[in-house]
Amino acid sequence: MGKTLAEKILTNHAGRDVHAGDIAVCNVDFCFGQDGTSGLIMESFKKLGANVFDKTRFAMVIDHSSPSPNIGVSTVHKAMRDFANEKEVKLFDVGEGVCHQLIPERGYVTCGDLILGADSHTCTYGALNALATGVGSTDLAITVATGKNWFKVPESIKIIVSGKMPAGTYSKDIILHIIGTMGAKAATYKSVEFYGNAIKALSVDSRFTISNMAIEMGAKFGIMEADPKVLKWVKQHSIRQPNPAFADPDAHYGEVREFDITKLAPQVARPHTVDNVVSVEAVGGVKIDEGVIGTCTNGRLEDLEVAAKILKNRKIHRGVKMIVAPASKGIYLEAVKRGFVEIFVDAGAMVVAPGCGPCVGTHNGVLADNETAISTANRNFKGRMGNPNSNIYLGSPATVAASCLTGRIADPREHKKRLL
Amino acid sequence: MKKKTSYAMAHEIKEEILATAHRIKIKDNINTDYIISGRYKFRISDPKELAQYVFNDIDPEFYKRVKPGDFLVAGENFGCGSSREQAPLALKTLGLGAVIAKSFARIFYRNAFNLGLLLLECNTNYIDDGDQLKYIPEKSVIYNESKGINVDIKPIPALMRRIIEDGGVIEHLKKNGGFRIEV
Numbered sequence: 001m002g003k004t005l006a007e008k009i010l011t012n013h014a015g016r017d018v019h020a021g022d023i024a025v026c027n028v029d030f031c032f033g034q035d036g037t038s039g040l041i042m043e044s045f046k047k048l049g050a051n052v053f054d055k056t057r058f059a060m061v062i063d064h065s066s067p068s069p070n071i072g073v074s075t076v077h078k079a080m081r082d083f084a085n086e087k088e089v090k091l092f093d094v095g096e097g098v099c100h101q102l103i104p105e106r107g108y109v110t111c112g113d114l115i116l117g118a119d120s121h122t123c124t125y126g127a128l129n130a131l132a133t134g135v136g137s138t139d140l141a142i143t144v145a146t147g148k149n150w151f152k153v154p155e156s157i158k159i160i161v162s163g164k165m166p167a168g169t170y171s172k173d174i175i176l177h178i179i180g181t182m183g184a185k186a187a188t189y190k191s192v193e194f195y196g197n198a199i200k201a202l203s204v205d206s207r208f209t210i211s212n213m214a215i216e217m218g219a220k221f222g223i224m225e226a227d228p229k230v231l232k233w234v235k236q237h238s239i240r241q242p243n244p245a246f247a248d249p250d251a252h253y254g255e256v257r258e259f260d261i262t263k264l265a266p267q268v269a270r271p272h273t274v275d276n277v278v279s280v281e282a283v284g285g286v287k288i289d290e291g292v293i294g295t296c297t298n299g300r301l302e303d304l305e306v307a308a309k310i311l312k313n314r315k316i317h318r319g320v321k322m323i324v325a326p327a328s329k330g331i332y333l334e335a336v337k338r339g340f341v342e343i344f345v346d347a348g349a350m351v352v353a354p355g356c357g358p359c360v361g362t363h364n365g366v367l368a369d370n371e372t373a374i375s376t377a378n379r380n381f382k383g384r385m386g387n388p389n390s391n392i393y394l395g396s397p398a399t400v401a402a403s404c405l406t407g408r409i410a411d412p413r414e415h416k417k418r419l420l
Numbered sequence: 421m422k423k424k425t426s427y428a429m430a431h432e433i434k435e436e437i438l439a440t441a442h443r444i445k446i447k448d449n450i451n452t453d454y455i456i457s458g459r460y461k462f463r464i465s466d467p468k469e470l471a472q473y474v475f476n477d478i479d480p481e482f483y484k485r486v487k488p489g490d491f492l493v494a495g496e497n498f499g500c501g502s503s504r505e506q507a508p509l510a511l512k513t514l515g516l517g518a519v520i521a522k523s524f525a526r527i528f529y530r531n532a533f534n535l536g537l538l539l540l541e542c543n544t545n546y547i548d549d550g551d552q553l554k555y556i557p558e559k560s561v562i563y564n565e566s567k568g569i570n571v572d573i574k575p576i577p578a579l580m581r582r583i584i585e586d587g588g589v590i591e592h593l594k595k596n597g598g599f600r601i602e603v
Contacts (some may be wrong), residue, residue, distance in 0.1 A: 023579060023601045036458070039465055040505050049592050065462050065498035120503040120527060136505035136531035138589055150579065184449050185497035189526045218500060220526055258471045273449060360458045381453040381501060388457070388477035 001250025004156040005223050006191035009222045009245050013114045020155045020252070029113040030057050031143045031389040034099050036064040037118035039076045040137030042083050050145035052087050058144050059090040059108065061099035066355035068094070097354040100124040100212065100296035103313035105328055107305035111226040112195045112243030119296050121296050121378065123219065126211035127204060128234055129244055131191075138193070154191045155218050158253040161180065162198040166310035167420070168413035169223065170306070171206035172298060172376065172396035174198065175213045176267035178259060180277025188218030190254065193247060198261050199224060204233040205300045212297050213378050266412055268374075269394040270357030272382040282397060290373040291404035292385075293397050295359045298376035301329030301334055307401040308340040309418045311347040317407030321341040322349035323358050324366045349404070361386025374403045408420045436556050438471055439491040439517050441545075443549040444479045450494055451501030454478050454530060461506040470506060471513040488515030491555075493547050495521060499528025508532040518555065520562070533580045536588035541574040578603050 001009065001019070011018050033041040038060050052058060060080050068074040077094070084091035092102050100121050109115060111129040115122060135149070141148035143149045160234075161174060192214050199207065207224055214222020224230070225245035234242050244418035265279040293299070293307050303328060316322050324344050326332040332354055336339050341351050357364035359377040365372055366386035373385055373392050380392035395403070398412035398419065412419070421574060432500070446454070460473040472521070476480040481597050492511065498521035499507060508531045511519065518538040547553065551566040561570045576584075579601050586592035593599070 023577070025599055025601060036462055036504065040509070044590060048593070070463055072465065076462075113499070118503060118505075120501060124432055134503040135525055136503055136508075136527060136534060138505060138534045139530055142589065142593065154523075184500060185523070185525075188497060188523065215501075218497065218525055360462075362458060362462050379451075379453070379501065381451050382479040383457050383459070384453055386459055413534075 001252060004191065004253065005193050005245055005247045005250045006154055006156055006221055007251070008247065009112060009114055010151055010153050012112065018061065018153045020153050021154045023150060024153065025148050025150050026114055027148055028057070028143050030062060031116040031140055032059045032099060032103060032106045033118035033137065033140050034060070034062070035062045035066070035073070035076055035080060037137045037140070038080050038202040041118055041141045042079060044138040044141035045144055048141060048145045052089060052144055053147035054354060055087070057147065059092065059103070059209050060084055061092040061096070061102055063098045063402040064356045064360055065362040066094040066353060067139070067254070067359065073362070083099060095181045095329060096351055097331070098147050098296045098299060098356055099205050099329035100145045101299065101331065105150045105224040105237060105330060107238030107240065109241040110238050110242040111230065112217045112357065116140060116149060116277040120215050123214045123222045123298060124208050124212040126214065126221055126223035127230070128205035128323055129224060129230055131221050131223060133220050136299040149413050152189070154189055156193055156251070157187055158193050158195065158256045160256070160258045161164050161194065161198040161261060162258065163198055163260045165201070165261055166200060166264060167266050167416050168398060169261070170398060171202050171209040171267055173264055174261055174265040175210045176269055176277050176394065177261070177264060179213060179217050179275050180267065180269070182217055182257065184217060184273060184275040186217045187214065188221055190250060191221040191223065192219045194222065194224045200227060203302060205302050208300070209297055216378055218257035266396060266399050268399065268409065269380055271380055271391040271393065274378065274380060274394065279394050280395070280409065283393065283409045284411060286393070287372060288320060288374050288403055288407060288409060289371040290323070290365055290367060292323045292325070292358045292365060292373060292375035293400050294323070294325030294327065295356065295375070296327065299325055299331065301331050303376065303397040304331070304335045304340045305338070306419065307397045308343045310398060310401040310412065311349070312343050314405060315348055316348040316404040320404050320407050322404045324349050324351045325358060325364065326354050328354050360384070372410060374400050376400050435540055437489070437517055439489050439553050439555070440487070440549040441493045441549060441553055442486055442494045444475060444482060446478055447495035447498055452499055453501055454506040455499065456504065456510045457480050461504055467509050467513040471510045474510050474514060483514055484587040486502050486514055486516060486543050489517040491553055492516050492519045493521070493544050494519065495544060496523050498524050500525035503527045505531045505535070508535050508537045512537040518549065533583050536584060536590040538584055542571045546571045555567045
């Protein structure tokens with residue numbers, strides 16, 4: 001029987017033929033932790049009493065609370081610096097960026113890889129035809145020490161997205177629509193493969209947004225094919241040789257779903273679950289107190305660009321706090337060069353250091369009781385942005401920018417002319 | 421009332437365990453942010469202190485109600501969302517004997533077993549808050565004493581059973597020199 005992408009790549013890393021349902025010990029190409037998970041990684045690593053298996057295959061990233069907002073976090077950051085110095089492993093310190101931007105941007109991922117991260121959104125690199133998934137700290141520590149871990153070969157779901165994307169909609173709207181339709185547990189422990197001409201038409205940066213949110217329907221992997229755009233992207237960013245994987249024509253899928261996006265409207269996830277999705281019209285007029293553009297889902301250059309187009313020579317609504325967090329230092333600098341940062345600051349927004357702060361509620365825009373935010377992040381769980389008595393809506397960068405102008409959730413298609 | 425308490429998730433899963441069921445008001449899709457909020461997990465590294473904030477955003481008194489050995493009972497997709505190991509760590513630190521749910525999210529599932537926290541999958545519609553339960557590993561059932569019914573449990577995969585029996589994944593690796601994945 002033919003193999004899915006997950007079966008192909010896990011077979012390559014197990015050194016034996018594996019199929020869905022098998023459990024195999026596999027070699028891992030790269031692994032990393034962030035500052036929310038590295039404290040326990042270091043603790044478990046110490047308990048294992050081993051050495052780092054390969055110093056070039058492990059890195060740590062300080063991004064979840066960056067720069068540190070309190071003593072507890074500063075203590076973890078310092079321990080990470082000490083550990084990185086002692087073990088001679090790569091540390092991306094404060095100000096460098098969000099792990100899911102840095103790891104691919106700095107060339108640690110290529111096609112056909114098997115990657116583990118102590119962060120649930122590690123599935124982001126599926127857009128590069130890599131099998132990448134999040135694990136906990138102890139699992140990650142085991143891989144740091146041994147270069148391996150055990151994997152259950154998952155069943156796969158094939159999702160085919162077709163049609164031409166309407167103006168004012170983006171890859172964020174596609175994935176919100178898919179999650180809204182399929183539900184938060186539709187893909188638990190499964191590998192999702194994304195295909196279709198609508199995916200092919202997207203830039204690699206836009207595809208990251210889709211793979212990033214595969215975990216929001218429970219998926220272990222959210223992987224795509226290595227088309228010429230992907231091969232070009234990895235060649236530009238990594239010196240490693242890509243080993244593209246393709247699913248066999250007779251591979252078995254537990255489920256095949258098709259989505260036509262020709263008439264897709266901008267999508268918004270309502271509080272407090274990511275699958276609580278409606279078209280923007282259904283929530284148009286909901287008053288907002290804060291807008292966030294950034295995160296591992298939508299903090300890339302094209303995301304900042306679309307927001308800048310909407311905000312250029314305009315002011316955000318009085319009383320709205322708008323926070324922009326570029327996903328990496330490189331993106332920040334490019335946004336400065338292209339004038340986006342000036343547009344944001346001039347509009348009344350704050351451009352903060354690259355990091356995850358607003359999304360995980362550690363700092364940079366914690367909400368007051370009964371306040372409402374609209375964010376480009378991937379989670380709107382109660383309390384996610386730091387206050388359980390607040391509400392979070394999720395949308396595309398265009399939807400967030402449009403909403404910040406009016407102080408109410410707004411349809412970005414009203415700015416169609418600017419978005420051409 | 422509890423007749424006997426066993427704290428003993430480590431080691432052999434042979435012994436029958438008696439426990440009180442605890443449900444919380446949200447049934448399905450309880451995410452790891454709810455189990456332990458980012459407000460606390462980034463700031464607090466002492467598991468005992470962290471454990472006081474379990475379910476802080478949805479059921480802040482929960483940690484006061486549970487006694488060591490009790491079972492937490494939930495619905496579908498328990499532990500979805502973030503990969504934070506602090507979630508099962510805090511539940512384990514509270515002394516919970518097991519978490520029972522209709523299904524678990526995969527990262528949480530691995531993390532819990534890795535730390536030696538037992539997870540049992542069954543139809544939890546047959547278990548209410550306060551029910552007295554008896555987990556009978558040999559028969560793969562939970563006997564709900566309060567209702568007088570047996571609830572079938574999905575068999576625990578061999579590797580996960582060994583990890584629990586060894587007291588967690590680190591101990592499992594030290595004991596066996598690698599993962600014992602054979603069925």
